[in-house]
Amino acid sequence: MNKHHAADLLDCLRAEGVREELLEETEAFRKKHPVPAELADRVPAPTYVYYGKAVWEKALAALLCGENLLLSGPKASGKNVLAENLSCLFGRPQWDISFHINVDAAYLIGSDTFDGEKVVFRPGPVYLCALQGGFGVLDEINMARNEALAVLHAALDFRRVLDVPGYARVPLKEETRFIATMNYGYAGTRELNAALCSRFAVLDMPVIGEEDFRKLLKTTFPELKAQPGEQFMRLFYDLERKAAAAEISDRALDLRGILDALRLMGRGLSSGDALDMCICGKVFDPLEQELIRDVIRARLPMDLTGAELFEESKAEA
Amino acid sequence: MRPVPAMSAEERRAMGMVRNGAEDYEITPPFLSYRPDGQADLYRNTVIGLAVKWLGFEPLTSLFASWSGSSRAGLFDGIAWLGIENYIYEKELPLRPHLAALRRECAAEFFAGRGGLSRQQMMAGGPLLQQQAARWESVLGREPRFVFAKEKRLKEALEPTGDLAPAQLLQALREIIAEYFHFSDFRLSGAHRPSEGRSLFLRKERSHRDSLLQRGDWEDAAGGQRMGRTAAARAREAADRAYIEACFGPPCLSARELARMEKVLCQDAHAFCRLWVCKSRPEHEHAEQKEALLFAREAAEQAGKNADFIRKERVMVQAGIRSLSARLAVMLENFAQELPETGVRGRLMGERAYRMPLLQDPAVFLKPAQDPRPDLSVDLLLDASASRTASQEMIAAQAYMLAESMMKCRIPVRVLCFRSLRGYTVLQILKEDKERSAAPILQYFAGGWNRDGLALKALEYLETLREDPSSRRLLLVLTDAHPSDSTEMPPEGRSPLKHSYEGAAATEDTAAAAADLRKKRIRIAAVFTGSHSHLEALKTIYGNHFVRIRHMEQLAQEAGTLLEQELIQWRG
Numbered sequence: 001m002n003k004h005h006a007a008d009l010l011d012c013l014r015a016e017g018v019r020e021e022l023l024e025e026t027e028a029f030r031k032k033h034p035v036p037a038e039l040a041d042r043v044p045a046p047t048y049v050y051y052g053k054a055v056w057e058k059a060l061a062a063l064l065c066g067e068n069l070l071l072s073g074p075k076a077s078g079k080n081v082l083a084e085n086l087s088c089l090f091g092r093p094q095w096d097i098s099f100h101i102n103v104d105a106a107y108l109i110g111s112d113t114f115d116g117e118k119v120v121f122r123p124g125p126v127y128l129c130a131l132q133g134g135f136g137v138l139d140e141i142n143m144a145r146n147e148a149l150a151v152l153h154a155a156l157d158f159r160r161v162l163d164v165p166g167y168a169r170v171p172l173k174e175e176t177r178f179i180a181t182m183n184y185g186y187a188g189t190r191e192l193n194a195a196l197c198s199r200f201a202v203l204d205m206p207v208i209g210e211e212d213f214r215k216l217l218k219t220t221f222p223e224l225k226a227q228p229g230e231q232f233m234r235l236f237y238d239l240e241r242k243a244a245a246a247e248i249s250d251r252a253l254d255l256r257g258i259l260d261a262l263r264l265m266g267r268g269l270s271s272g273d274a275l276d277m278c279i280c281g282k283v284f285d286p287l288e289q290e291l292i293r294d295v296i297r298a299r300l301p302m303d304l305t306g307a308e309l310f311e312e313s314k315a316e317a
Numbered sequence: 318m319r320p321v322p323a324m325s326a327e328e329r330r331a332m333g334m335v336r337n338g339a340e341d342y343e344i345t346p347p348f349l350s351y352r353p354d355g356q357a358d359l360y361r362n363t364v365i366g367l368a369v370k371w372l373g374f375e376p377l378t379s380l381f382a383s384w385s386g387s388s389r390a391g392l393f394d395g396i397a398w399l400g401i402e403n404y405i406y407e408k409e410l411p412l413r414p415h416l417a418a419l420r421r422e423c424a425a426e427f428f429a430g431r432g433g434l435s436r437q438q439m440m441a442g443g444p445l446l447q448q449q450a451a452r453w454e455s456v457l458g459r460e461p462r463f464v465f466a467k468e469k470r471l472k473e474a475l476e477p478t479g480d481l482a483p484a485q486l487l488q489a490l491r492e493i494i495a496e497y498f499h500f501s502d503f504r505l506s507g508a509h510r511p512s513e514g515r516s517l518f519l520r521k522e523r524s525h526r527d528s529l530l531q532r533g534d535w536e537d538a539a540g541g542q543r544m545g546r547t548a549a550a551r552a553r554e555a556a557d558r559a560y561i562e563a564c565f566g567p568p569c570l571s572a573r574e575l576a577r578m579e580k581v582l583c584q585d586a587h588a589f590c591r592l593w594v595c596k597s598r599p600e601h602e603h604a605e606q607k608e609a610l611l612f613a614r615e616a617a618e619q620a621g622k623n624a625d626f627i628r629k630e631r632v633m634v635q636a637g638i639r640s641l642s643a644r645l646a647v648m649l650e651n652f653a654q655e656l657p658e659t660g661v662r663g664r665l666m667g668e669r670a671y672r673m674p675l676l677q678d679p680a681v682f683l684k685p686a687q688d689p690r691p692d693l694s695v696d697l698l699l700d701a702s703a704s705r706t707a708s709q710e711m712i713a714a715q716a717y718m719l720a721e722s723m724m725k726c727r728i729p730v731r732v733l734c735f736r737s738l739r740g741y742t743v744l745q746i747l748k749e750d751k752e753r754s755a756a757p758i759l760q761y762f763a764g765g766w767n768r769d770g771l772a773l774k775a776l777e778y779l780e781t782l783r784e785d786p787s788s789r790r791l792l793l794v795l796t797d798a799h800p801s802d803s804t805e806m807p808p809e810g811r812s813p814l815k816h817s818y819e820g821a822a823a824t825e826d827t828a829a830a831a832a833d834l835r836k837k838r839i840r841i842a843a844v845f846t847g848s849h850s851h852l853e854a855l856k857t858i859y860g861n862h863f864v865r866i867r868h869m870e871q872l873a874q875e876a877g878t879l880l881e882q883e884l885i886q887w888r889g
Contacts, residue, residue, distance in 0.1 A: 104664070106664050111664055111665060112664075112665045112667065113665055114665060114670055114673060114681070116674075119665065119667060119670060227414065231413075231414070231415070234412075234413075238337055238340075241337070241340060241342060242333070242336075242337065242342070244342070245336070245342030245343075246749075246751055246752060246753070247333055247336070247342065287326050287329065287330075290326075290330060291329070291330060291333045294330055294333055294334050294337070294357070294359060295333075295337050297359055297419075298334065298337060298338065298359060298363045298413075298415070298419070299413065299415060300415055301415055301418055
């Protein structure tokens with residue numbers, strides 16, 4: 001799988017028609033804040049490019065203004081892809097912080113630990129991100145309890161500071177940004193309170209559109225034939241409608257799964273096996289699996305092979 | 318292909334196939350198709366869905382409704398579907414190339430399933446089988462043979478090309494039915510045939526004194542023909558069922574499950590009653606019955622009024638939702654908060670750290686509490702009898718606010734309404750607990766009677782059918798505590814007379830049903846919006862588990878208090 005770097009991304013965004021002044025300012029930001037060598041491997045080199053001019057322009061404008069971003073959208077809207085793309089484009093080291101119900105201040109900021117001789121402070125990802133001027137991706141932020149997130153308030157608003165009880169008051173570096181993602185309505189999620197929401201610029205992420213889907217397929221699998229590629233795209237939207245109507249769960253609505261299935265077919269698996277592994281296998285209710293298979297069977301033959309799918313055996317960007 | 322039956326796993330698959338083809342999950346499929354082994358037929362169901370997509374739901378169902386009163390409706394359906402199949406195939410193929418392979422599979426299965434029949438026997442098996450055999454022969458690349466030129470002409474007529482406009486196709490199909498089968502009365506059949514439809518509804522309507530259609534000039538129309546007693550009873554029963562199905566749609570339980578439910582519940586005081594459990598219907602597909610049409614129009618009108626009310630009062634409604642959900646969130650956190658405990662991972666407890674090197678005790682960390690969300694789910698049951706007519710918008714808005722508030726706190730909430738008419742107690746699911754939108758609640762409307770006791774029993778029964786029951790269930794009934802139904806109760810004791818389901822007898826029956834629910838560990842409480850005179854009955858049925866709402870503004874506060882009480886008692 002090819003990895004993209006800031007220069008490739010800039011080219012893609014220029015081709016997308018993203019406003020030039022935003023791209024120039026982003027480049028200037030990157031030059032102004034070079035990454036220390038020891039953190040270079042934290043700057044992501046994304047596999048996928050996020051397509052969507054309007055979303056890109058909003059996200060760039062917000063981050064350039066020093067805002068933190070809250071990417072809100074349903075499954076398969078590319079929240080994490082965009083977050084990774086932004087870190088790459090701005091050339092910032094990224095800390096991924098996955099939220100769950102038991103996230104607390106200690107998990108985020110750091111906690112005391114015992115090093116065998118004495119109690120010492122072990123910094124958490126938010127602390128490190130603040131200190132190193134990174135981009136902190138707060139993934140599925142609404143899975144955590146609101147009270148656990150209160151420790152971030154001072155870091156996220158105009159104060160831009162982390163006060164670690166018993167240790168130090170750490171000001172955030174100028175280039176530090178936080179990008180939160182959330183899927184409203186996911187099982188286990190909760191409503192973000194107003195105090196937290198007000199500290200983010202909220203960007204509603206739509207499910208990937210048909211044109212952008214085609215571009216994604218084209219860049220990821222340049223040798224993919226147009227007609228079967230189109231059917232895989234339509235399969236995704238068939239599943240999206242089914243999930244939106246709650247006939248199947250969101251688990252099966254998996255853009256990554258569709259791309260993975262294509263990849264497996266490039267390695268010689270049949271479409272039936274590949275889609276079983278990458279889509280149907282993600283739900284565990286036999287009837288739900290059957291409902292998903294019905295959608296697949298109405299769209300694609302089960303014995304499609306890589307040779308019928310790609311121009312030359314298998315090829316992937 | 319046959320009309321929609323009740324739900325089962327295969328039926329759910331078939332529905333899914335149709336809706337997938339239609340690219341519309343709001344529709345109730347007009348037809349479903351099964352293979353001879355009982356499995357849902359992928360190709361045919363997809364074609365049904367595609368027909369909805371390309372021709373539109375209304376035009377398609379109107380076509381089939383236009384001959385549904387004929388004794389040869391099944392034949393006409395089959396013939397029309399052959400024409401539609403060819404048209405749809407041509408339209409959809411460029412977008413879905415795999416359709417060609419599915420069609421060939423379908424053709425092969427057709428002949429495999431009729432292995433014992435020769436081609437000649439098939440050709441002799443009536444016009445439908447003959448035309449089906451000819452279609453699938455052609456699909457498999459074989460030349461069908463006909464005895465008569467007319468049969469060949471019919472086959473060609475049933476191959477309309479995809480470049481026709483939908484209206485032209487539907488007209489062409491009517492012309493085929495008229496020319497080849499000599500049928501010409503394409504008016505909406507059910508409403509135009511006195512012996513089959515309307516008159517029986519009207520006669521029954523008068524005898525029961527109840528109707529969903531509270532307005533309309535048809536109620537004064539003449540009654541039907543007199544029939545022999547047994548035949549009349551049978552016809553009445555069929556007409557009642559047809560009326561209920563036309564108004565509320567097909568039941569969401571399988572026929573067997575519904576029959577079992579009736580057998581268990583329709584006893585003693587409810588011995589003369591029937592049950593109907595269905596989902597709310599955004600569209601009305603039984604448009605061939607005039608009563609059903611009027612009903613649909615009134616229901617749609619009321620849904621519009623409910624939505625307007627919510628829009629007009631949005632500030633109050635949103636404030637209520639915010640207030641109640643905030644209160645609920647705090648309650649739930651306290652309700653199920655587990656205490657942290659010591660463990661080998663988590664946050665280091667400074668005061669215990671010495672135990673690790675000295676005592677080799679690794680449990681010096683504090684393990685956080687588990688997810689505090691309680692295993693709680695709520696059913697909202699709305700009384701949808703005619704006595705609530707004056708406050709329909711209010712009730713819909715209250716239910717909407719309660720449901721939205723609970724959904725914000727991730728409490729699964731299901732909303733049902735109930736009413737009785739023509740002997741049926743109809744339990745209508747307005748919103749399933751997994752549905753993310755409370756908007757379907759606005760389809761609430763009032764009409765008919767209310768047999769509260771039977772509705773509560775039915776709800777209790779439905780609980781037993783759940784695949785993933787919560788350990789804690791709360792039933793909130795929005796009621797005026799005035800059970801009353803036109804279907805009488807059987808004679809009791811020595812009295813040979815039946816007695817009415819109203820007053821003290823109905824209250825006691827409802828109280829007994831509520832007590833049964835409590836025994837099953839389902840908490841039941843009421844949000845009361847009735848008149849002062851029914852307070853006594855309210856207390857008899859619900860004890861102290863109720864709040865009285867006089868104004869909408871009170872709802873958040875009072876419902877919050879009620880829910881708090883219930884949760885506290887639960888914890889206790």
